[in-house]
Amino acid sequence: xxxxxFEDVSLAYEEGGDLAxxxxxxxxxxxxxxxxxxxxxxxxxxxxxxxxxxxxxxxGYVYIDxxxxxxxxxxxxxxFQASNxxxxxxxxxxxxxxxxxxxxxxxxxxxxxxEFEAMAMALLERVGLKxxxxxxxxxxxxxxxQRASICRALIHKPQLLMxxxxxxxxxxxxxxxxxxxxxxxWQEQPFTVILVTHDLREAVFLADTVYVMSKSxxxxxxxxxxxxxxx
Ligand code: ADP
Ligand code: ADP
Numbered sequence: 001x002x003x004x005x006f007e008d009v010s011l012a013y014e015e016g017g018d019l020a021x022x023x024x025x026x027x028x029x030x031x032x033x034x035x036x037x038x039x040x041x042x043x044x045x046x047x048x049x050x051x052x053x054x055x056x057x058x059x060g061y062v063y064i065d066x067x068x069x070x071x072x073x074x075x076x077x078x079x080f081q082a083s084n085x086x087x088x089x090x091x092x093x094x095x096x097x098x099x100x101x102x103x104x105x106x107x108x109x110x111x112x113x114x115e116f117e118a119m120a121m122a123l124l125e126r127v128g129l130k131x132x133x134x135x136x137x138x139x140x141x142x143x144x145x146q147r148a149s150i151c152r153a154l155i156h157k158p159q160l161l162m163x164x165x166x167x168x169x170x171x172x173x174x175x176x177x178x179x180x181x182x183x184x185x186w187q188e189q190p191f192t193v194i195l196v197t198h199d200l201r202e203a204v205f206l207a208d209t210v211y212v213m214s215k216s217x218x219x220x221x222x223x224x225x226x227x228x229x230x231x
Contacts, residue, residue, distance in 0.1 A: 002066075003192045004028040004051060004160065009060035011046055020046045024060075026211060030159075031190035035203035038213030044196040047213075048164055051194060052076055065159070073160075074102055077153035081165040083145035085137040091148050092133040095120045098156040105156055123151045127181055143174035150182065154191075163195045167202065179205050 009024045021043035028034050036044055049055040050062050053072045062069050077098070085094045099105040099116050109116060124133055127147040137145055146166060153161055167175040183206060186193065197203055203210045 001030045002027045003030040003032070003064065004194065005061075005063040006050075007061040007063070009050065009057045009062060011043075011050065011055065012058045019058075021050075021213075028192055028194060031192055032209065033186060033193040033195070033207045034209045034211060035195040035197060035207035036211045036213060037197055037200050037203045039198060039215055042213040042215045044198075044213060045164065048162055048194070048196055051160075051162060052078065075159040076162055077156065077158035077160070078162045078164070079146070079149045079153040079166045080163075081168045083137070083142075083149040085145055085148060085152075087137055090134050090136055091124065091129060091140065092117065092120055094137070094148060095124060095151045095155055097152055102156045120151070120155055123155060124148070126185065127151060141174075143170055143178060146170065146178060147181065150178075150185075154185065158191065160192045160194070163193065163197075165197055166195075168197070168199075175202070182206065 005027045006024050010022050011020050012018060013020055024043075024047070026034075036047060038044055046055070050057060051064070051069075051073075053069045056070075064073060065075070085091075086097070089097070096116065099109060099120075105116065121130075121133060124130060127150065129144060129147055129151070132140060132144060132148075137148075140148065146169075150166065153163075167178050170178065179202065193207075195203065195207060200210075
């Protein structure tokens with residue numbers, strides 16, 4: 001079953017201006033893990049904004065779960081290069097954040113706070129952050145912050161996880177640790193993933209399908225099926 005579909009999507013940020021992305025068609029199956037690789041400026045962030053409903057195509061269509069999207073999507077979890085953890089909240093409070101915002105969790109929070117906290121604790125434990133739940137972001141290393149931000153992206157059980165260079169700021173060793181962590185989470189309970197990265201090794205390690213975006217000529221999207229054995 002197709003979960004995310006782009007049909008000949010182009011986008012110009014200014015009317016009549018240059019196209020940031022051009023004629024992109026792509027389909028992502030439910031629970032598929034895809035990666036989009038390409039140089040800076042090729043349109044990766046634009047693609048993410050289109051999926052999340054933060055911007056609309058100039059031409060073409062974007063469908064999520066069979067519906068043409070209009071406005072921000074709630075079924076999505078996101079994590080970025082900077083962890084964007086709120087500095088005045090502890091790790092646990094940061095991970096709980098989507099449950100305070102997204103329904104049906106929001107209206108159940110008062111009754112089920114303990115149950116939700118246990119969910120967050122279980123996820124934190126899964127990523128190796130047990131014992132760090134009451135620490136503040138500045139007390140955590142960069143790798144720990146990214147672990148926490150991935151927990152926050154997954155706590156409300158989104159159907160789609162969008163990752164924009166989530167490991168870009170980490171050292172090579174920590175990055176590979178986090179690849180394994182993400183792979184384990186995804187294998188345990190699959191969800192659809194769109195990963196944007198300029199690290200081809202990362203894309204190949206994690207994704208079922210890798211799409212390569214190029215700056216020239218005209219931002220064409222090339223699908224590369226991977227035949228490299230995963231480590
Ligand atoms: P990335 O780290 O994904 O390569 P960039 O550094 O290219 O992202 O862009 C960071 C942000 O700046 C993005 O949200 C993008 O939309 C915005 N941006 C990039 N280029 C322009 C531009 N020419 N005019 C206005 N905003 C831009
Ligand atoms: P990437 O994430 O791959 O670096 P982007 O999607 O940020 O690429 O950018 C694709 C193209 O669109 C670039 O030429 C960039 O300068 C332009 N762009 C991105 N965001 C904006 C914006 N908000 N306004 C105008 N141009 C933008």
